[in-house]
Each structure stands twice: as structure tokens, then as C-alpha cells.
Amino acid sequence: MGIESALDWKHNIGELKYNLGGNFSFVRNTILEMNEAYRPYESMKTTGHSMGQFFGYKSEGFFSDVADIDSHPEQRFSEVSPGDIKYVDHNKDGRVDEFDIQAIKGTAVPEIYYAFNLGMEYKGFGFSALFQGTANKSVLLNTQDIFVPLRDNGNISSFSASRWTEATKTTAKLPRLSTQENLNNYKNNDIWIVNGSFLKLRNAEFYYNLPEDIASKLKVGSCRFYIRGNNLLSFDSIGMMDPEYLGRGYPTLRSYLAGVKISF
Template sequence: WNLMEEKFMKRLKDMVPEFKIRGSYGTVGNAAVPAYSSHLKFYPGMDDSGNPTLAISDLGNENLKWERTRELNIGIDSRWWGGRLSFSAEYYNKKTKDLLMWQKVPSVLGVSSILTNVGSVSNKGFDIMLGGIPVSTKHFKWDINYTLNINKNKILELDGLSNTLITTGADYPGLVGSYVQMVGQPMGTFLGYTFAGVWQKSEVSTAALYGAKPGDAKYVDINRDGKIDKDDIGIIGNAQPKLSFGFNNTFTIFDFDLNIFWQGVAGNDIYNQNRVRRETYSSDAFPTSTVMKDHWTPENPTNIPAFSGAEYVNSSRWVEKGDYLRLKNITLGYRIPHKILSKIGCSSARIYVSANNLWTITNYSGFDPEASMGADSDAAGVDRGVYPSSKSFLVGLDISF
């Protein structure tokens, strides 16, 4: 509904040529069901006598169907002052049902799980866009475009058997499975102990009550039962950003153009698994991080555990803020004047140089806060040494005849 077409708004149309209110509601399906998932599958082998055998590799599920997402959208779109300023804001509410998930089955069936349609998840939030042309003259123009996304993700239902699914299948999170799926929490939630520093020499008697000694890692006794066990494990972070944003600026000066694009996120956590082996001691690993030069000793009582106080468990010690602002792209171009192109039969030509991932502002200690994003939403935010986003430089020529 374009309000500016109504009689009572027409006197403002010169200033506000467009002001639309829109809404939509619908259902869309996701048909990305793995091939042959509805069929019982086997893999061939041989027994001790060399006879061929068949063993079940996957249970079939003939009731598999598409995932379904129902979405409500309500938004406004407006242009002001002849299009010099544009604004768009949208509220969305998505609910996905019949999620494709692996559900546990009795081990006597020969496999551990079966693919089925269970669980649901919701996403609610706002998409906001602001664009404009602050300056426009004969030889200079400045275009801006800002985008902001605010999203709240929540798991509504899992496999119907449990309200918590740990990736490793263990009773409590291990180093491989620091992320979990929990009803009422966002995807990519981290579980672990709350790190409270290091036991100091003045705390010898208290540390002994927990089976620890000065120099060992200290954890919060959540239920205050005088011991640290799986009942003290809680939520220590989440990979979902509260804000995602980007802003794009394009400057045109005579025949030159400069485009600068910034992008970033805020409010998310990263579980830095790379630090675990570099900052802890075990039978198969020795600290290699330079941080450990300042580890706890009786003469140097810091808050970095001693070598003998190995902290080889999930804890908030490894969780870091994942906020970042990145200069995603900067491009400088030059449009060759037409009077030069006409001599060689070209209609247009532009020379440009571009740089990607040139600069990143972040407090994250890993190589790249963006590289931590997992391919699966439930594994997002766990940094296992994914190859970081690399800087790249490009020189090009666009030409038309």
C-alpha cells in the first residue's frame, strides 16, 4: 500500500514520493533431503572365512518429507526528497518445522541413528536499510548504503527424546563437542565450566577441598556442593551474533570512482579450540603458545594455570568475543573518456584495482573471527583452525565495443 497515492498524502508527494507499507505470509519447503535416505542401505564386506557379507550402513525412512518454513514479513519502504534518501525496515518471523535431524535408535539395530523429520527452530528479527546521496554535483557524487540485521534464533523442539543434544553424544561436552543444541537456546550454544582464574598460595586449604592445589585452574562451583563435576557445567557462550551490519560508500570524482565496503558482526562468541592444545599440557601435547611464558609459578602467581595444572576441559577460558569490523573491499576505478575510446572503436572502458579483506578490527586472538563460522549452524563459532580469509588484490579492465 503506497500511502503517497492517497488523496490525504498528495500534498507531501514532492518531499516523499514513495512510502509503502507491505506484508506477506507464506510457507516454503526445503527439499534438500540426502539421496536415498528413504531406503535401507548396506555396505559390502567379508567375514573371517572370506565369504561376502552385507551390513546395514543406514536405516531407511519412507516417511521423510520436506522441511517447512512459515514466514511472516511486515515492512515499510520509503524515498525522500526526490530519491536522495531511501529507507527500508522489515520485521520477519520464521518458524521452521520438520527439521531433518538424526534421531538416536537402539544399538541392536546395527546403527546409532536414523534421519527423520523432527524438531523446529524460529528466527525473529529486523532488517534495516538506509541509503542516500548526501552530495551530488556535476563533478562529484557520494552514494551511501547502510544495512543492519538484528536476529534472535531459538530452538523450539529437538528429537522429542531430549531437550539437549551434544554433538559428541557424550554425557558432558568434550573437546570435540563444545557446542550443543538445547531447547530454548540459540543454535551454536557452548557448554562448559566457568573459568574463575587460578588457585593462589593463599587459597591452599580451599583448593584442597576441590582436589586442587595452587597453580591449578579454578572453576565456579555452580551448585555449591563442594565439588566440580558435570553438575557445574553451564552455558558459557553462543555463536549467534546479535547484530550483523555493513556500510557501503561510493565516491565519484570526474572519471574516477572509489568504492569502500565495511562489514561486521557484534554480540557473538567464538570457542577457540586452537588455544586448547597450545596452552595446556597433557600426555600427548605440550604448551606452544607464547602466552604460557607467563604461566603460574610460586614466584610468578598469575592467572594462567601452571604446566602441572592442565586445563584440558571445556571452559569459558577458551571463549572469546567474536565482534569484528572488516574492510571487506575497496575498489578504485578510472573510466576512460569517450573521446579517447572513439578513436579505437570502444563504447566504454574502465580500469580498476581492487583489494579484499584488507583490514580487520577485532579483539579475537585467533587468525580470523570470520573463519570460525562452521558449515553447519549448530557448529558455528567453533574455531578449529579453519583457513582464514586471505587478502587478495586484483587489477582489471572492463571494456565494451
């Protein structure tokens, strides 16, 4: 199920020329039937959900102390300590294990794609810009050193400032940190899956076109001086990294160009 639309508008007001345009698409899908492996619980099945649906564990905060751990169903991923993630015993069997996996918030496939452009020109001076974005998309924060720090002697970033400590146990948004491997805290769960929607200013350009009489005297058909920028702004919920690329590697670059375009 989906819709798609596009609109472009151009108009002149005296010597002022301007244009506006955009496109929008919305697509929602549901897996009606597929040959998937046996799952002991309906909540573990991908059938009935969207493509790219995230599956994992639903959290209910962090263990506050040893008594909290002892009173909670046993979590069988690794030994837990205060500050570790507390998971919901979804199937109510008295323990938390691989059979408590369920659909959790969001899908990796965006449901909405959109873009819009604008431009204007007055007496040779002009401006144009292109914005693009996606919505109804989630991402998994699993980049080493940024979202999963200290493991294998990795670095730590400011992202971990909201981690659990004895002083922040009532306000913490992330589990405790440790240099030891922690199989409990880094399972796919609703803490690490966040809103991945974004709006980006892909490019913008300011320019000046020489008047035709001056261009003709220079023996050229037209001449444009311009300053252009690419990947200029991103409005998103991630902040630490490019929402389109959360892996470790060469980062997305912001670039600026200045030049002259001459046609004969």
C-alpha cells in the first residue's frame, strides 16, 4: 500500500523568477505469508510484520541493586549486575532467554521518502537548494567506540554521558559501562533502536549570471559565477554520526566549491 506525488511550480514577478517543487512517497508493507523457520511463539514470527521490522528484547529499565536482580526472572545471557538492562519476560515462563524475542519499535526500511527544492533569481543573482529526507525509519546503534564503548580497549564518546551509575540510577538512559564483554546489555533491544528519520540539505548554490551584453563583449554565450555547498545540514535524532551511515569508516564529507561556468 502506498502513495506517491510530485509538484513543481515556476513563476515570474517582474524581474524576480522563483520556483518551488517537491515529491513525497509513502509505502507500508505487511508480510502476509512466507516460508520461515518454526517459531515456538507467535510473537517471534516475522509473518504479519513489515519488511525490515526489528526484533529483540523489550526493556523495563535497569537493575537498581542485587535485590532487584534476585526478584526478577533469571536473564540467561550473562551474569548481570546493578546497572544492567532488565528485560521483560514476554512469554511468562519465569526466565528471559531467546524465546522472549518479539517485534520491537520501528523498521529499518523507511516508509516515507520526500524531497523539496526551491530557487529564485533577480537581476542575475540567484539561489537554489535541495532538501531530502526519510521518515518512519529506525536504526540500530551498534557502532563500536561510539555506541558500544570500552570493549576490546575501544574509545568512549560523549554519547555515554547518560549511562547508569550509582549517582544517576534514577535518570540513566543507558546501561552501566564495563571493559568486560557484556552479552546481556548489547542484545538487540529497544534501548539501542532509535528514530532514524532525517532531513538533509543536500546542496545549495548562490550564483551570479553576467548580463548578456557583457557576456557578448567577452565573446561568450553565458558566464556564471557560483559558490556551491554539498551535505550542508542534517536534522536528525542521532547527532553523533550520519544517520545514513552508522558504520566505522570514512565519514560523509561536507564540501564547498567555487567556480565559473562559461558556455560559448
